[in-house]
Amino acid sequence: MVIDQHNGESWIMYNGDSIEILDGIPDESIDYSLFSPPFSSLYTYSNSERDLGNCKSDEEFMTHFRFVADHLFRVIKQGRLVSVHCMLIPAMKERDGYIGLKDFRGDIIRLFQSVGFIFHAEVTIWKDPLIEATRTKALGLMHKQLCKDSSMCRQGLPDYIVTMRKPGENQDMIAHPNGLTSYAGTDEIKSGTYSHEVWRKYASPIWMDINQTYTLNKNGAREEKDERHVCPLQLQTIERCLTLWSNPNDVVLSPFAGIGSEGYQAVKMGRRFVGIELKQSYYNCAVQNIERVSTAPKQKELFA
Template identity: 60%
Template sequence: MDKWLIWCNLNKEQDALEKEFKGYCVSVRGSTSLDDRIEMERSWREGDVPIMITKPQVYGWGVNWQHCHNIVFVGLSDSFEEYYQAIRRCWRFGQTEQVNVYVITSEREGAVAKNIRRKEADFEMMLRGMISATQEITKKNIKRTTKETDVYQSDSCIGSGWEMRLGDCIEHIKSMENDSVGYVIFSPPFSSLYTYSNSERDMGNCRTDKEFFDHFQFLAPELFRVLQPGRLMSVHCMNLPTSKQNHGYIGIRDFRGDLIRIFQKAGFIYHSEVCIWKDPVTAMQRTKALGLLWKQLKKDSTMCRQGIPDYLVTFRKPGENADRVEHTAEEFPVAMWQRYASPIWMDINPSETLQKDSAREEQDERHIAPLQLEVIRRGLELWTNPDDLVLSPFAGIGSEGFEAVKCGRRFIGMELKRSYYEQACRNLRRAESEAKKPPQASLLSFEEVAA
């Protein structure tokens, strides 16, 4: 399926294009959130959405779209640089097809088009002169070109009952004692779905699932080593969609199953799992996945599918638990247990993430895939004692530690990316402060709320 990139300049143009290509396009505006931009761009680049509608001011710089070779401009501005950069998103190194550029203008825009053509001619003349003058310098620079990677950094930040470590989790975890952790909970990189940094140590910085698991297999035995016998490790994950472009077919990769098998190989017992419901309508709106589109149901429902849920998969280290996790009927009433024991959690609020609060700060960087706080709370309530040490090797902005500290547990987290690490430290200090506050009296019991 050929991909099309349609550039426009005005909101009214974008409105009209959305109406014309409804169901066949994603449309990214300046007001589109970062998370939605990522999902919509991926569904166009890797999925079956054929058309991307956007503006040069939004996506005209810094992206590589060699998968697309058909470009349409609906109207022009007087900026030749904007026009040139918009074309270069597709016409760049790695493009294997002839790039077709179509410019649609009205009679009233004749002067603008003429101005752009003049600037283009001036640019080509200048470019030829620059190439002629700098050819030898360019050759020398190319020979000296090296691959750019993030400089590896290591640091630590310690608070009351918590510690954050900046750096490679596989290196940091080697310094931890055997059988020292009471509970492990984390959300690993979802293979190559998101790339968080340019570091070669970043497990998400991979081309294939094989590359990811070749790297991840060094962590699994270390997690087994540091966890106390009889204690649990919970892994938040999901199965991953495939695309014709990258995999040759549209379907789902068993990422969850691959994680289970790699942890079983490391010695863990596959203990339990819960399926976390996600709204398929929200997923359809964000990704435009072919299998979730209602128009596909009318066209050929054999390509329709259900939404992809999250999972919290829990593993147990063999052996006797020396420090039992006991509960009373008052702190864990039967209604609460029945809710937690359900194999499907239908009541997880996807918006209740640490990002919702921490991203309000201007200097904070928004984390692409934060873990829902309620999922973390339930794991801590079910499977830990007060003062247990909780570990997250992929701490991100500190969601697991935020809840652990507030629940009176100790925490150690590891994060490779400095901006996430620094934000995690701020979040953990906030959790430490909130944990010291007296608990607020509740007017309703859990049973009354459940009723």
């Protein structure tokens, strides 16, 4: 059921349940999907029973998330890709009965493989462990634990972009005839050497240079009564994924659009966008963010 929707010149945002709205999207109409799902039960996003973040267990989360994966396999064109932003999830004594890590990243890969996707690519995004330690107070990152007994110490948790491919031949090649040029960069050199350096950066298995603070403003989406976590995906990460795995004018889908980061960057880069967001305050913020960047000269048919 669609609670609300807002159309722009090259985009549309739906306020409602992802699984229900995905059911209405035509088969093989989406060129690329990029999103950050709820991280199982790690964070509380809202008080809605429809919110995947409110599942009672990791097993229940994956049962529900499978409906999303099934729909994504149906709506993505053959040979095209879905990128999922994720991380390993800390296991906590009070919630899980032990202190350790849960392989949320691997669970997502195995789930998408089970519905038909091919594991295509993965990039690790470096994050500062000091910032994580300050924010989470995780025992394994505390300096005092290092001094006391380092058997419980661990490394910080990076982000991952896991990319899955739908089998079949891509009918619309994503060509870069002049090589890669950094869309968001300040260096305007277009030489072959520069293109090769950008390719090396994008092809690296670890992105060390992602600015963690280069995100959309999340303050307008906060609701005190139920909000515990707002962490928008970095615009630099979105830009690189869109450059590698989509063409201008492609339809990009985010079934967990949040405050509209993927839509903002997609429209900015000349793509079309379909976003779905359950939480009203996030949806309102997403509409404002995408409207702000939308400069398309005329209305485009989303599924032309």
